Amino acid sequence: xxxxxxxxxxxxTETGTPVTLRCHQTENHRYMYWYRQDPGxxxxxxxxxxxVKDTDKGEVSDGYSVSRSKTEDFLLTLESAxxxxxxxxxxxxxxxxxxxxxxxxxxxxxxxxxxx
Amino acid sequence: GDSVTQMEGxxxxxxxxxxTINCTYTATGYPSLFWYVQYPxxxxxxxxxxxxxxxxGSNKGFEATYRKETTSFHLEKGSVQVSDSAVYFCAxxxxxxxxxxxxxxxxxxxxxx
Numbered sequence: 001x002x003x004x005x006x007x008x009x010x011x012x013t014e015t016g017t018p019v020t021l022r023c024h025q026t027e028n029h030r031y032m033y034w035y036r037q038d039p040g041x042x043x044x045x046x047x048x049x050x051x052v053k054d055t056d057k058g059e060v061s062d063g064y065s066v067s068r069s070k071t072e073d074f075l076l077t078l079e080s081a082x083x084x085x086x087x088x089x090x091x092x093x094x095x096x097x098x099x100x101x102x103x104x105x106x107x108x109x110x111x112x113x114x115x116x
Numbered sequence: 117g118d119s120v121t122q123m124e125g126x127x128x129x130x131x132x133x134x135x136t137i138n139c140t141y142t143a144t145g146y147p148s149l150f151w152y153v154q155y156p157x158x159x160x161x162x163x164x165x166x167x168x169x170x171x172x173g174s175n176k177g178f179e180a181t182y183r184k185e186t187t188s189f190h191l192e193k194g195s196v197q198v199s200d201s202a203v204y205f206c207a208x209x210x211x212x213x214x215x216x217x218x219x220x221x222x223x224x225x226x227x228x229x
Contacts, residue, residue: 004159031215042120042205042219043160050214058216090159094215102167103148103209105217107159 003027004108006091012114019078021111023091025071031094032074033058033105034066036087043090049074081115088112118143122206122220129196129227137191137223139180139206147208149173149182149189150217154203163191163204201227 003026013019023032031050035043045058047066055066063085065077078085091108095101123138141147148167152160164173169184178193189206206220 033216040221042221043217044219045216048214048216056214092160097215101215102165103215103217104150104162104165105160105215107152107161109157109159 004091004093004106006089006108006111008111009109010112012116013081014116015082016080019081019113019115021076021089021091021113023074023076023108025074025093027093027095027106028071029093029106030071030096030099032068033092033094034064034074034076035090035092036060037090037110038087046076046089078113081113083115086113086115118147118208118210118218120206120208120218120220122204122223124221125203125224127223127225129225131198131227131229132195133227135191135193135196135200135225137204137206137225139189139191139220141187141189141206141208143187143208143210143218145210146184147210149180150207150209151178151180151189151191152205152207152219154205154222156202160205196225196227198227198229201225 005024033048034046049055049068089111092105119142150165151163153163164175166173166182172181207217
């Protein structure tokens with residue numbers, strides 16, 4: 001199994017509070033991603049990172065920010081959580097094609113967030 | 117933009133039945149195609165992949181063939197087991213610099229003994 005750890009695995013919070021989810025990898029892969037999973041929508045990309053301090057927006061980035069100060073850590077922050085951000089959040093990692101990757105992603109076990 | 121369309125579930129089968137889950141895609145260029153599986157309470161795991169037209173990906177008895185002429189990547193298994201009960205996601209990567217995947221909505225498979 002790819003060495004990906006997400007924390008916390010479960011969190012319940014109230015509307016308007018800040019929340020930070022952490023993704024830690026031990027694989028030294030270049031790319032890291034945050035997806036959210038909702039019924040009927042599959043997985044949708046929130047933000048991604050292609051290196052330390054290099055991040056970009058995905059399909060559903062509004063209301064989220066990210067940071068990557070080290071290769072192994074990718075943080076997802078909800079500055080002021082809303083009920084529409086209740087979801088399961090997955091971190092994923094991928095290696096560069098220059099290192100032989102054919103584009104597959106490896107996923108963490110998910111963080112279930114409930115915003116009341 | 118890129119998109120992936122999967123048949124909606126749930127798909128309910130008896131053990132040892134034949135499985136097909138349809139997947140079609142829209143993409144520019146020549147994407148790589150993937151099937152991921154998600155067991156209850158877990159993250160997604162790569163099941164199989166194909167990186168060019170006419171390639172067949174296979175793993176654990178599952179197969180899918182990259183059909184460029186029909187822009188499809190249907191998942192098949194000849195004889196399903198109860199342990200195959202899961203959600204299956206079709207996905208594509210347009211060989212973009214960031215390896216970003218576009219996912220279909222997922223298909224839940226339930227196999228009854």
